[in-house]
Amino acid sequence: MSSKQPSTIYLEDYQPPAWLVTHTELRFELEEDQTLVRAQLSIQSNPAVSDRRKPLELLGDAGMELCRLSIDGQVLDAADYQREAGCLRIANVPESFVLECVTRLLPHENTALEGLYKSDGMFCTQCEAEGFRRITFFPDRPDVMSIFRTTLVADKQRYPVLLSNGNPVDSGEDDEGRHWVTWDDPWPKPSYLFALVAGDLALLEDQYTTASGREVALRIYAERKDLDKLDYAMQALKDAMRWDEDVYGREYDLDIYMIVAVDFFNMGAMENKGLNIFNTSCVLAHPQTTTDQGFQRVEGVVAHEYFHNWSGNRVTCRDWFQLSLKEGFTVFRDAEFSADMNSRTVKRIEDVTLLRTAQFAEDGGPMAHPVRPESYMEISNFYTLTVYEKGAEVVRMLHTLLGPELFRQGSDLYFERHDGQAVTTDDFVAAMETVSGRDLSQFKRWYSQAGTPRLQVSDSFDAATGCYQLKVRQSCPPSPGQEHKQPYHLPLAVGLLAEDGRELFAGLLELTEEEQVFRFDNISERPVPSLLRGFSAPVKLDYDYTDAQLLMLLRHDTDGFNRWDAGQRLCIRLLQTQIRNHQQGVALSCSSELIEAWRNLLQDASLDPAMLAQCLRLPSEAQLSELAEQIDVSAIHEAREFMRTTLAQVLEQEWLQVYQRCDTGETYSTDAEAMGRRSLKNLALAYLMATGREPWLELARQQYSQSDNMTDQLAALSLVAHSDFRETADELLQAFYLQWQHESLVMNQWLSVQASDPSAGALARVNQLAEHPIFDARNPNKLRALIGGFCGQNPMHFHAEDGSGYAWLADWILRLDRQNPQVAARLLTPLTRWKRHEPVRSALMQGQLQRMMDTAELSADVYEVVSKSLM
Ligand code: B3K
Ligand code: ZN
Numbered sequence: 001m002s003s004k005q006p007s008t009i010y011l012e013d014y015q016p017p018a019w020l021v022t023h024t025e026l027r028f029e030l031e032e033d034q035t036l037v038r039a040q041l042s043i044q045s046n047p048a049v050s051d052r053r054k055p056l057e058l059l060g061d062a063g064m065e066l067c068r069l070s071i072d073g074q075v076l077d078a079a080d081y082q083r084e085a086g087c088l089r090i091a092n093v094p095e096s097f098v099l100e101c102v103t104r105l106l107p108h109e110n111t112a113l114e115g116l117y118k119s120d121g122m123f124c125t126q127c128e129a130e131g132f133r134r135i136t137f138f139p140d141r142p143d144v145m146s147i148f149r150t151t152l153v154a155d156k157q158r159y160p161v162l163l164s165n166g167n168p169v170d171s172g173e174d175d176e177g178r179h180w181v182t183w184d185d186p187w188p189k190p191s192y193l194f195a196l197v198a199g200d201l202a203l204l205e206d207q208y209t210t211a212s213g214r215e216v217a218l219r220i221y222a223e224r225k226d227l228d229k230l231d232y233a234m235q236a237l238k239d240a241m242r243w244d245e246d247v248y249g250r251e252y253d254l255d256i257y258m259i260v261a262v263d264f265f266n267m268g269a270m271e272n273k274g275l276n277i278f279n280t281s282c283v284l285a286h287p288q289t290t291t292d293q294g295f296q297r298v299e300g301v302v303a304h305e306y307f308h309n310w311s312g313n314r315v316t317c318r319d320w321f322q323l324s325l326k327e328g329f330t331v332f333r334d335a336e337f338s339a340d341m342n343s344r345t346v347k348r349i350e351d352v353t354l355l356r357t358a359q360f361a362e363d364g365g366p367m368a369h370p371v372r373p374e375s376y377m378e379i380s381n382f383y384t385l386t387v388y389e390k391g392a393e394v395v396r397m398l399h400t401l402l403g404p405e406l407f408r409q410g411s412d413l414y415f416e417r418h419d420g421q422a423v424t425t426d427d428f429v430a431a432m433e434t435v436s437g438r439d440l441s442q443f444k445r446w447y448s449q450a451g452t453p454r455l456q457v458s459d460s461f462d463a464a465t466g467c468y469q470l471k472v473r474q475s476c477p478p479s480p481g482q483e484h485k486q487p488y489h490l491p492l493a494v495g496l497l498a499e500d501g502r503e504l505f506a507g508l509l510e511l512t513e514e515e516q517v518f519r520f521d522n523i524s525e526r527p528v529p530s531l532l533r534g535f536s537a538p539v540k541l542d543y544d545y546t547d548a549q550l551l552m553l554l555r556h557d558t559d560g561f562n563r564w565d566a567g568q569r570l571c572i573r574l575l576q577t578q579i580r581n582h583q584q585g586v587a588l589s590c591s592s593e594l595i596e597a598w599r600n601l602l603q604d605a606s607l608d609p610a611m612l613a614q615c616l617r618l619p620s621e622a623q624l625s626e627l628a629e630q631i632d633v634s635a636i637h638e639a640r641e642f643m644r645t646t647l648a649q650v651l652e653q654e655w656l657q658v659y660q661r662c663d664t665g666e667t668y669s670t671d672a673e674a675m676g677r678r679s680l681k682n683l684a685l686a687y688l689m690a691t692g693r694e695p696w697l698e699l700a701r702q703q704y705s706q707s708d709n710m711t712d713q714l715a716a717l718s719l720v721a722h723s724d725f726r727e728t729a730d731e732l733l734q735a736f737y738l739q740w741q742h743e744s745l746v747m748n749q750w751l752s753v754q755a756s757d758p759s760a761g762a763l764a765r766v767n768q769l770a771e772h773p774i775f776d777a778r779n780p781n782k783l784r785a786l787i788g789g790f791c792g793q794n795p796m797h798f799h800a801e802d803g804s805g806y807a808w809l810a811d812w813i814l815r816l817d818r819q820n821p822q823v824a825a826r827l828l829t830p831l832t833r834w835k836r837h838e839p840v841r842s843a844l845m846q847g848q849l850q851r852m853m854d855t856a857e858l859s860a861d862v863y864e865v866v867s868k869s870l871m
Contacts (some may be wrong), residue, residue, distance in 0.1 A: 229290075407432070429443065766790045
């Protein structure tokens, strides 16, 4: 049993801070074996809090060494303060004073990658959510906002570049080869937005003129060898700056905007004021080393972090329960940006697929929580798909309910009312209420209730009167701590189509009741309903479609998203039948209607390739698992593989024609059409390879060696590597390694491809890779590629019936937990789903969770996930 149980923090216990820090002056002496931090905090009691006699409480990591403490120049000795588990308490302080504090840090030993640490020889920081307390003692909570001035001192040769938030205001050097730079950030900010970087970095520089004529220097820093991979991020940044001016009326507010790429990073990127720090995987991009997906991720993340400057930095969160205030809104903003820059429908399909696959699974699992959680043990565990993606859906629903104009007025009012403040999701909704005059109190249940609502829709038609009725029932399953749910307020976008595809009606229905009937008059014939168009609410929708109706919608729906969705519904239904057949030992079959529908799609050269690729992709095993009543990994795999190979074999000629149609020989470009053609081409190649026939191996090999870009090269590699042609697989994997061994990000792909290889011996292969020189267990990207790749993308081996995959993951978690708890807790996710599996696997998974639970000294991160999973 774990020796210490972490405590739980509750939203309802929120108290405003008793002490404020108006100014923070920091001086960092960065050395190889230690860093000394001198912090001078101008502290005053909070006039808004009545109990003025409270002791001063500052947060500071238990492992941080405190060297000196003084108040208004008077040095305190040990009797003047108390230090206990993460807190420093000083009684009898004046109403306002300057506290000076010197701490000693060991960044080179910081493997948790929180606070100040070293990544490939450079110093960098990660302070969100609670990393600043690993740097100095501070009221490290987002509602304490302070003006920061930061001086960095370091060896000039090793660390020629010294960066922090704001604008550089002073610099100099001494005779011993050390130099210093002082940065001043005029905007008050919470400590989680503090950042510094010191290193030997190369720089791409550009310029941006804001709508009101302010000149902003744009600087993207990376290792010198990566200087040729920064252009795309720079363009994305400029596009995002323009878009935020055009769409939200928001301008940038400092003279410099900096992005720094680091290779050791726990997540994607961080929006520190004026100094974003990025995982290299979210900023470096070059056609030869980056896939189309990678390019789109760079564009999306660069925009996301930029948009935070308003939705997050200028207006921030009162407490961490409000995380979705900034994250949900910012994901919505970046999704709309990406939709405007590329194909809107494809972007929506991708986002909804992620939501349905992973967020719905989270909502149905032991860690389910509302968009605004009510309690947590470790806040790092709540940077979730629910807070981010479902949070974005909630903002999208407000946008849909109010319409674009009122929504924009609402966001203007929100920014105006709360500029410089730390606020709540209620404040956000209140601004929308003010501008629209609507009562959104019921709508706010989206923030407080967990779980994925279900809509059950039935209909009736009276041919004599022309009256069509839709009856909608909503419900939401129980989730941890929430047995009964109240009905939601949601927008249901609907179209009614005639048999021949003519649209008889299109509009928005609003649901507020548990059961509602909507009546449509003057309908000339029994319509086929196109429901939840554009996925207008994050729900599961049941309507008893016939196959013929779905095929009609797939052909004719005027809503692109629902066209795709009709095809998916049909595939899911057919796959579910085959899953049952497999379980009952009945021979598998593939419907001829589906085959004919696909043949039609494949032969229609007028269709947009990107959309076509989406339509012809079968729902993933992960999505089929989410939908299953009880997950049977092998039945799901076999049924899907059967359908995939059947569609491959029967339509072989069509796949080849599509491949040839898309293989235009054009030079590489990242525009949406070119990306769409590549995605369809590589899908066609995947189906051709699924026939198992030799000519297509040759085609893949040819594509591998002749392509001028990573998208095509990697697609070919992974198809060959996952095929039964083992000899060629080994040959290409080796060639790929030799070609790209010096490109760390490409090597992550190489690891993922092998980790997700479904052929026999997978566990032995990943064990071998873990010993490979390019693998580094301290680097989160490598861990995600290898461990995440195996446990998330290789279901048949992770879920091996002997439980070896589960034991392997648990071994890793226990090892990583001592090194990097955040990453350990994240990688643990697949085991948390144990209750959803059939009894044999379920028991094995539970056994590994119990084994972890029985281990002494789990981090709060892993303890929270394991203990809640076992409840
Ligand atoms: N705000 C950061 C996430 C920080 C995660 C801390 N564990 C990145 C983002 O959402 O933009
Ligand atoms: Zn964010």
